[in-house]
Amino acid sequence: MIRKAHLRRPGLIAVALAALAVSCSAAPKPDAAAGGPAMTAATAAAPDGRDTLPGDVTPSAAPTSDLYAPTSGEKVRDAFATLQATLNDSCASDCAYLLARVNKELQELNSAMKNDPKGPGHFPEPLQKMAELNKTLAGDSSYENLSKHQAMLIGTRDFINTWMQGHPDDYR
Template sequence: MPLSGRGLTALLAAPLAAVLLVSCSSAEERPGSPTPTTAAAAPLADDGSRAEDAPAPEEGIPTPAPVQVRDAFAGLQATLGGSCASDCAYFLGRVHDELDRLDAAMKADPKGPGHFPEPIAWIEKLRTTLGGDRSFANLKKHETLLLGTRDRINTWMQSHPDDYR
């Protein structure tokens, strides 16, 4: 006997409803509370509490791993097509940030900071000139030095392809 449209829909919906019913009928879970499976598997501590219930040990905020030189250089190169034409504050701030990122990557590189003496020195000169002031007014005032530093580093890196490939 062929099923009608309504009967076929009911037949196909029944397994879905069963799956949803089973998933909804499990114990209420709260973030950080053990599920029945993990609670049984987790050993009890001497005081009767479970290890995952204990707060994490106090540690400093983890610092992200340094970016590789090639990735930092790619970020700096991405600024080459930009200009102050549309959003000058964003553009100059980005160039500044990319130079800082590249500086950190060069200093953390396994080859050592002595492998990148010129770019590190140019960034340090820029940093000294800016005096820690990364406001738009200060970046705009030193725009020529900022972009010149970026361009000098780009040229230097282009002549040292083993350092970023």
């Protein structure tokens, strides 16, 4: 009897694992009765295909071809957090991506500071640095121009990071 149970155990384990593998790898099929993709509460709430969040008041602008174009309506703390995410990055792996991202994050923070309920006067030094950077870049966000002004771009990011660290009430 002991031998039979000993031989069954590996077989049962193999069957159980096979059943789990099949159930985990099977993709759910769309609802065929609906005549199209499965409708969820999220897609029903956003029939035009855009995702909406509870805090959204107006739909976002039409998507642009520029992946690094700044978005609007962001809070200072959120824009600052995404800018901080670039602090440990360098041009070693993909300089074009990094410079475009730093520029985008700075532009979003600039917009958030100008639209903050405390008013733009609450952020005088960062807004002044951004004005200087924007004057230097002259609206040209090409890799060649960002690379030419890389020191100023990264310097502006680092200055604003230091300034914001001294004003924790603005990003917490």
